Amino acid sequence: MTSMTTSALLRRPVLRLRRMPKLDRAAFAMVGLLLxxxxxxxxxxxxxxxxxxxxxxxxxxxxxxxxxxxxxxxxVLSRVLYGARPTILGSLCAVGLxxxxxxxxxxxxxxxxRWVDDAIMRICDIALSLPIMVMALGISVALGPSLRSAIIxxxxxxxxxxxxxxxxxxxxxxxSTYVESAVITGVSRWRLMTRHVLPNSLDxxxxxxxxxxGGATLIMAGLxxxxxGAQPPSAEWGAMVESGSRFLTSAWWTAVVPGAVITLTALxxxxxxxxxxxxxSGREVM
Amino acid sequence: MSRTxxxxxxxxxxxxSRDRGEPVKAVxxxxxxxxxxxxxxxxxxxxxxKSTITRCLVGLxxxxxxxxxxxxxxxxxxxxxxxxxxxxxxQLVFQNPYASLNPRMTVEDLVGEQLLVxxxxxxxxxxxxxxxEVLEMVGLTGAHLPRYPAQFSGGxxxxxxxxxxxxxxxxxxxxDEPVSALDVSVQAQVINLxxxxxRELGLTVLFIxxxxxxxxxxxxxxxxxxxxxxxxEGSREQVYGAPAHEYTRALLAAVPIPxxxxxxxxxxxxxxxx
Numbered sequence: 373m374t375s376m377t378t379s380a381l382l383r384r385p386v387l388r389l390r391r392m393p394k395l396d397r398a399a400f401a402m403v404g405l406l407l408x409x410x411x412x413x414x415x416x417x418x419x420x421x422x423x424x425x426x427x428x429x430x431x432x433x434x435x436x437x438x439x440x441x442x443x444x445x446x447x448v449l450s451r452v453l454y455g456a457r458p459t460i461l462g463s464l465c466a467v468g469l470x471x472x473x474x475x476x477x478x479x480x481x482x483x484x485x486r487w488v489d490d491a492i493m494r495i496c497d498i499a500l501s502l503p504i505m506v507m508a509l510g511i512s513v514a515l516g517p518s519l520r521s522a523i524i525x526x527x528x529x530x531x532x533x534x535x536x537x538x539x540x541x542x543x544x545x546x547x548s549t550y551v552e553s554a555v556i557t558g559v560s561r562w563r564l565m566t567r568h569v570l571p572n573s574l575d576x577x578x579x580x581x582x583x584x585x586g587g588a589t590l591i592m593a594g595l596x597x598x599x600x601g602a603q604p605p606s607a608e609w610g611a612m613v614e615s616g617s618r619f620l621t622s623a624w625w626t627a628v629v630p631g632a633v634i635t636l637t638a639l640x641x642x643x644x645x646x647x648x649x650x651x652x653s654g655r656e657v658m
Numbered sequence: 659m660s661r662t663x664x665x666x667x668x669x670x671x672x673x674x675s676r677d678r679g680e681p682v683k684a685v686x687x688x689x690x691x692x693x694x695x696x697x698x699x700x701x702x703x704x705x706x707x708k709s710t711i712t713r714c715l716v717g718l719x720x721x722x723x724x725x726x727x728x729x730x731x732x733x734x735x736x737x738x739x740x741x742x743x744x745x746x747x748x749q750l751v752f753q754n755p756y757a758s759l760n761p762r763m764t765v766e767d768l769v770g771e772q773l774l775v776x777x778x779x780x781x782x783x784x785x786x787x788x789x790x791e792v793l794e795m796v797g798l799t800g801a802h803l804p805r806y807p808a809q810f811s812g813g814x815x816x817x818x819x820x821x822x823x824x825x826x827x828x829x830x831x832x833x834d835e836p837v838s839a840l841d842v843s844v845q846a847q848v849i850n851l852x853x854x855x856x857r858e859l860g861l862t863v864l865f866i867x868x869x870x871x872x873x874x875x876x877x878x879x880x881x882x883x884x885x886x887x888x889x890x891e892g893s894r895e896q897v898y899g900a901p902a903h904e905y906t907r908a909l910l911a912a913v914p915i916p917x918x919x920x921x922x923x924x925x926x927x928x929x930x931x932x
Contacts, residue, residue: 548757549752549754549757549758550757550758550759550760550761551760552718553750553752553758553759553760553822554760554771555718556716556717556718556745556750557745557771557772557775558741558742558745558775558776559771559775560775563775567760567762567763567767568760568763571760571762572760572761572762
């Protein structure tokens with residue numbers, strides 16, 4: 373029958389956590405920790421992330437500055453904690469908006485005449501043939517590099533992949549008997565999509581969103597690293613790696629710490645998404 | 659004579675073959691009428707066009723030729739109001755209750771959907787009242803309202819599907835093999851329910867099946883289909899007593915008889931009659 377729903381997964385979280393493999397548990401714990409950092413990071417930061425003190429520059433990790441200071445004497449730990457917001461929240465926004473647009477376009481395509489549907493899907497194919505990073509880089513630079521441009525650029529280059537996924541799922545759901553039953557009943561197209569088709573089509577989109585957040589974090593940080601995203605001196609992980617990379621030999625922690633955090637974030641979201649996918653495919657409801 | 663409620667005339671539907679072979683004539687010039695209050699059985703093996711006829715009737719498939727007339731108007735060319743009336747008064751019970759109920763909707767929403775669509779003015783309480791009424795008619799209770807289809811057995815699900823069909827007080831019920839997906843032990847219960855509903859609500863029923871034993875219990879009249887064509891039509895007594903067509907005899911001979919001796923006797927009889 374239908375695969376287990378994401379909501380069913382969330383219904384008994386404690387029980388399910390206990391039965392989970394260690395790696396999955398670690399991934400979900402890491403994701404939870406990252407989200408907490410997004411929420412409360414600035415409260416936990418011991419120093420002002422923008423306070424420049426050249427006398428304290430490039431201090432190695434120690435008792436006073438746990439993760440050291442950068443070339444301008446700013447506390448790396450504080451900057452990493454502050455940086456969770458632009459990087460992770462930015463990625464969440466980018467992926468969430470992409471999914472929203474993707475699903476909406478897919479729904480419209482599913483209801484539209486055949487040729488409109490075909491046209492939309494071909495446009496998506498063309499958009500998908502370009503690497504997201506390259507598209508996003510071009511758009512972001514054209515808009516004028518900033519965090520907001522980076523998010524807009526990512527949404528513009530990412531939504532077609534969600535349209536593809538959602539369209540395929542919707543196509544399958546549309547042929548199911550219960551959708552035909554609703555059509556016979558004479559329900560409106562709005563009700564058909566929102567009550568019958570989408571709730572039974574979006575499980576894989578939810579999973580894909582989780583999986584993609586990791587990738588989005590990499591691209592977000594990547595754009596900032598190249599200079600097409602958040603600009604220095606803002607505390608964004610990609611930008612921090614970039615400015616730290618110049619001192620790799622003399623003060624490795626300025627680049628390695630934010631770099632490691634980016635890696636961990638991408639890994640955690642990817643593993644969590646994978647675990648979700650494994651859990652939602654081929655299982656009965658309840 | 660009772661009046662004709664639903665008339666199908668010269669219905670035809672051809673599908674393009676999947677591997678570019680000859681197009682398949684799923685339904686070929688099928689005509690029949692359904693009189694008020696009667697139960698007509700549509701019988702044939704799989705691939706005989708039964709499902710395509712059903713799908714054409716309810717508007718899931720557009721026939722290439724022919725007309726469907728309901729209570730005096732042409733269904734295929736009907737205006738908005740007439741189509742709404744048709745949708746309300748002609749209901750379909752699907753074959754497989756594991757597929758025909760949206761797994762993400764509660765029993766209340768599933769059964770009440772008709773009311774929401776066709777009588778949106780009713781309040782939520784008004785709808786619930788009617789849903790409970792229908793649920794009790796089919797042997798379920800108000801306690802089942804907040805549950806999801808996955809929490810029910812096949813027989814119960816088919817009861818929900820029947821409740822869903824009956825909630826808008828239809829005149830015609832089309833049953834597309836409503837028991838063939840169920841356990842044998844449950845089949846009789848659902849058949850009895852359909853029979854009781856027909857009697858109590860004065861329903862006109864189009865009953866589609868491949869199982870002649872089931873049809874015999876329910877139908878006044880029979881239509882036998884083969885390769886999209888009607889090969890035999892008649893009252894129950896005629897068709898079961900003296901089948902005219904070779905194919906009907908073959909179908910009848912395939913019905914198992916629980917008594918081995920009687921079964922052997924019949925087989926002998928069938929062999930000799932050939």
